[in-house]
Amino acid sequence: MTDRLPHEKGFHVSWDQMHRDSRALAWRLDGKGPDDGAWKAVVGITRGGLVPAMIVARELDIRVVDTISVKSYNHQSQTAAKVLKAPQADMMGDGTGVLVVDDLVDSGKTLELVRQLYPKAHFATVYAKPSGKPQVDTYITEVSQDTWIFFPWDMALQYVQPFRGTD
Template sequence: MTDRLPHEKGFHISWDQIHRDSRALAWRLDGNGPDNGAWRAVVAITRGGMAPAMIVARELDVRTVDTISVVSYHSGGGAADQRREAKVLKSPDPEIMGDGTGVLVIDDLVDSGKTLELVRELYPNAHFATVYAKPEGEPQVDDFITGVSQDTWIFFPWDMAMQYVKPYRGTD
């Protein structure tokens, strides 16, 4: 099977797995904030970063949570020919952010790194963490849990529905 479509090299993430991996990210970040190990706030990059950010904020007992909305893909997904210049649609509260010191910026995945590059320019002292990372984006993230190859498509649970899938071989 060498003639796979790009999305067929898939890494399927369940709700249980994203929860476990997000908790692992929280454990990695615990005690590493600038205020005696504490973090002031968590900012989720919408939409994918919202579930991991909620879990990280809960685990680290951070009550100040906000979002930043950045768009960098057309509706077709993340293929290179479908990417566009990253653009901020909604910013977090400026009083929360400042220059980013003590703020965790959380996303589900760093792919090309363009989204995090833009947010890092806005908040240079924030700490950037993702649950999953591809090689092109790794330089933009301070912490992540699982690395995947650049050509792997991650199927997140919020993008999936349960349905029958034919086996690779055979008829049942």
Template sequence: MADRLPHEKGFHVSWDQIHRDSRALAWRLDGRGPNNGEWKAVVAITRGGMAPAMIVSRELGIRTVDTISVKSYDYQNQTKAEVLKSPDKDMMGDGEGILIVDDLVDTGKTLELVRQLYPKAHFATVYAKPKGEPMVDTFITGVSQDTWIFFPWDMALQYVEPYRGND
């Protein structure tokens, strides 16, 4: 199975873990908004940012939630980032007071594109790789650049062959 990533380079995140880490992100962001510590809205970068954004908005009591759909992957291959759907233009302005949430910053290409559109927004991710760290304002966990993160929405419970084979 040469196409499978080595076990030591795969970081498997369970639903419980993404929930805990997203709550930790919310706690780190609490009181850091520009309006006396408050945020106007949360914008999730779809699709990976939707679960963390929902948890962050719940924890911080933010009722205004929108999405920006950015496509930057075809399966596991990174492609040029492009915006497929934008959030409410009147709400966004230049991004001031807006909290933009994603699951992961990898190379930073997605956040770079969104940051060009909303330069005053605050960018937060649950996980960050070194190449993307300069594009994110707040994150919880750093992972190496060559690690592939397996999120719970991309996985199913099934039999896994033992590392050393079937004997």
């Protein structure tokens, strides 16, 4: 048996899959905003939320896009979440009409922090783990808590040994 990565289960997401799942998220959010179904802005949680936020903004024709930078990981170790850069305050208010997008809700600590700042925002993620689901309003795919998601921006193509045999 081969040595495994530090996480028992790995879920590899390709660029194509991320694009499809982000479009599915946009479809689910279409017409659900408070302004006759429209959203006034999209805020991507950096860094992972930038790609799905851009795709959602494009699909829903939302022209106001900003970011909130929250650091909650040091490589693969989770740390206390803290805001490094906030979005434009006059646009955000209490979050009404704002769509906050991230790639994944894991423990929920990042979204919990952002939700405290913008309690009326709508929180959407592409992927959700059970511990974080209470912090997200809309998501596409649930994965188990012990799954590590390998996003395409973290990966490079390379040869992989087969599980059995050498050819």
